Amino acid sequence: MRFLTAGESHGPQLTAIIEGLPSQLPLGKADIDPWLRKRQGGYGRGRRMVIETDEAQILSGVRAGRTTGAPITLAIANKDHRNWTEIMSPEPGGEPRKKALTDARPGHADLAGGIKYRHKDLRDVLERASARETAARVAVGSVALKLLSELGVQGANHVVSLGGIEAREGFDWNALDAIEDSDLRTADQDAAEQMRERIDRAKRDGDTLGGILEVRFRGLPVGLGSYAHSDRKLDGRIAGAVMSVQAMKGVEIGRAFDQARLPGSGVHDAVYYDQPGYRRDTNRAGGLEAGMTNGEELIIRVAMKPIATLMSPLPTVNVLTHEASDAARERSDTTAVPAAGVVLQTVVGWVLADAMLEKFGGDTLPELQERVAAAQQYALQY
Numbered sequence: 001m002r003f004l005t006a007g008e009s010h011g012p013q014l015t016a017i018i019e020g021l022p023s024q025l026p027l028g029k030a031d032i033d034p035w036l037r038k039r040q041g042g043y044g045r046g047r048r049m050v051i052e053t054d055e056a057q058i059l060s061g062v063r064a065g066r067t068t069g070a071p072i073t074l075a076i077a078n079k080d081h082r083n084w085t086e087i088m089s090p091e092p093g094g095e096p097r098k099k100a101l102t103d104a105r106p107g108h109a110d111l112a113g114g115i116k117y118r119h120k121d122l123r124d125v126l127e128r129a130s131a132r133e134t135a136a137r138v139a140v141g142s143v144a145l146k147l148l149s150e151l152g153v154q155g156a157n158h159v160v161s162l163g164g165i166e167a168r169e170g171f172d173w174n175a176l177d178a179i180e181d182s183d184l185r186t187a188d189q190d191a192a193e194q195m196r197e198r199i200d201r202a203k204r205d206g207d208t209l210g211g212i213l214e215v216r217f218r219g220l221p222v223g224l225g226s227y228a229h230s231d232r233k234l235d236g237r238i239a240g241a242v243m244s245v246q247a248m249k250g251v252e253i254g255r256a257f258d259q260a261r262l263p264g265s266g267v268h269d270a271v272y273y274d275q276p277g278y279r280r281d282t283n284r285a286g287g288l289e290a291g292m293t294n295g296e297e298l299i300i301r302v303a304m305k306p307i308a309t310l311m312s313p314l315p316t317v318n319v320l321t322h323e324a325s326d327a328a329r330e331r332s333d334t335t336a337v338p339a340a341g342v343v344l345q346t347v348v349g350w351v352l353a354d355a356m357l358e359k360f361g362g363d364t365l366p367e368l369q370e371r372v373a374a375a376q377q378y379a380l381q382y
């Protein structure tokens with residue numbers, strides 16, 4: 001499978017094309033829009049999320065509620081575009097350009113992007129660097145999650161820590177409703193309250209916050225990915241997808257950073273066999289060994305940096321005058337950690353769905369389902 005997204009943050013719309021999805025997958029707006037709405041949520045988001053009510057238009061590849069095997073086109077309108085039509089379509093060469101951005105924001109794409117593409121109005125950089133693009137990626141990933149759910153795979157995401165406030169350790173699949181109900185995407189209500197206070201303080205101070213997120217998947221068959229060549233290794237592919245999300249700066253499989261301090265006897269998972277098949281009593285590996293799923297729950301943790309745009313700005317340089325200045329202040333989120341969990345679950349879902357198709361082939365969903373069931377059976381008896 002492959003996909004492309006296009007669209008600027010304040011342009012008319014975001015567009016995504018997905019190619020390679022099997023036919024006969026039941027698919028409609030109801031499978032995509034709830035993910036878009038979840039991505040918009042979370043305590044600490046800025047005013048843009050009040051303007052947008054993201055929903056996907058399915059423009060090709062689906063007929064009578066089922067995929068046909070043809071490329072799928074998804075479109076998400078930017079409602080805010082109507083407030084930016086003039087700014088987004090300046091006269092060629094017209095100077096000074098309205099809302100030009102010339103005070104490069106440390107931590108954002110502005111300075112390196114301006115030098116790379118030779119833009120002096122850094123708006124030409126930020127429009128595409130913006131995490132608005134993640135709306136398109138979530139739409140794409142939600143289709144992958146739908147395919148996974150038809151194959152018996154379920155995912156989840158939650159906030160582990162935000163602005164230095166730690167949620168209670170542990171994850172319970174039965175607590176998913178509490179996570180979905182929480183504007184901080186944690187089942188730990190006490191931590192959520194402290195996080196809200198921390199976000200309020202950061203906002204008052206003109207500052208921003210990052211955090212740590214966890215993504216989990218269960219029901220995966222053994223052997224997605226491969227040890228046979230570097231670019232087939234699923235851990236590498238997951239890490240690549242996760243790190244490609246705006247503001248993600250670290251990723252670990254299981255609790256890799258803690259485990260790096262321990263001896264092997266305290267890290268690896270002993271294997272046993274009794275009915276109905278192979279079993280491990282621990283899952284410290286986080287579901288991946290040698291670039292392959294091992295049948296245990298997949299556990300991924302990701303570090304998100306604090307938002308780059310500060311209302312109490314850092315020193316920077318004006319790229320027109322080279323004089324010292326304060327970094328540009330754009331409307332912005334104080335934190336987007338809860339929203340990022342939704343993005344991460346969907347982008348990891350894409351990698352997993354892709355690996356499923358690679359291992360099991362499948363022009364159609366029923367063929368895929370038969371082959372996955374047979375592989376699950378084989379793994380027990382092996």
Ligand SMILES: Cc1cc2nc3c(=O)[nH]c(=O)nc-3n(C[C@H](O)[C@H](O)[C@H](O)COP(=O)(O)O)c2cc1C
Pocket residue numbers: 046107108109129130131134245246247248305307308309331332333334336339340343
């Ligand atoms: C859901 C989400 C929302 C974001 N919102 C903002 C924002 O409002 N302001 C901002 O400066 N950065 C925001 N970011 C992060 C920037 O897009 C990102 O830091 C920037 O593109 C530079 O890329 P890098 O951090 O990966 O190096 C957001 C990221 C995500 C995932």
Ligand SMILES: C=C(O[C@@H]1CC(C(=O)O)=C[C@@H](OP(=O)(O)O)[C@H]1O)C(=O)O
Pocket residue numbers: 009046047048049129130131132133135246330331332333
């Ligand atoms: C638009 C979204 O996030 C945006 C991501 C973003 C950035 O710099 O990454 C900056 C802000 O853009 P704006 O200035 O238009 O408010 C966020 O709102 C979104 O998540 O849909």
